[in-house]
Amino acid sequence: MTTDSNKLLVEQWQTLHNNHENYENYALIIKLIATAITMFAFTFSVATFVALLILATLWLQEGIWKTFQQRTANAIIEIEDRLDLHNDEQSNELMKPYLLYKQWQANRPAAKTLIAEYVSNSLKPTVLYPYFPLMLVVLIF
Template identity: 80%
Template sequence: MTTVSKQLLVEQWRTLHNNHENYESYALIIKLVATAITLFALTFSVATFVTFLILATLWLQEGIWKTFQQRTANAIIAIENKLDIHNDEQSNESMKPYLVYKQWQENRPNTQVLIVEYVSNSLKPTVMYPYLPLMLIVLIF
């Protein structure tokens, strides 16, 4: 692989990595919209069922957004596979920082452990917030 092609791959890696990180900002926007809709629904006495469905839809939308993020990670891993230099070129330390996603993928657990990890991560406050609390508020009021 030529130096120019390596640099182009690194540039593509950086672009995709920045996009991957930006998806987190967009997920936060979805959460803020869910909060605003709940406040609107409570203020104007929108039907509980309708509000609940909107919140469930936004929660699913964030899940879809996270799927896009995962596809970006898959593209990054493909680039990292190309940057994963073997044999005599392995000593080039400048490429190793660009193998983050590949290393993560290689350390990924089996399906059962992964499902348990997904459920436990879904119960973390940063993930279930604001959906579960907003749904509870809607049900209470």
């Protein structure tokens, strides 16, 4: 691989990596919108079913957004594969530059373990918030 094409791959990796990280900001915006809608629903006595439906829709929307993020990660892994093929001067793969996503995917567990990990992570406060508390508020009031 020529130096120019290698440089272009690194630039593409950096761009996609930045986009991948920005998806986290957009996921936070979806959560903030869910919070605002719940406050609106609470203030204006919106029907419980409607509020829950909106929250569930936003939760699903965040899942769709995370799917876009995963597709970006897949593109990054393809770039990392190309960079890895032509980077033989470093013998330790953990030390090779721009292989973050490839290494992450290589350590991904089997389906059952992955589902258990998803459920476990879904119960963490940073993911559970704000959907569960907002749905609880809607149900109570």
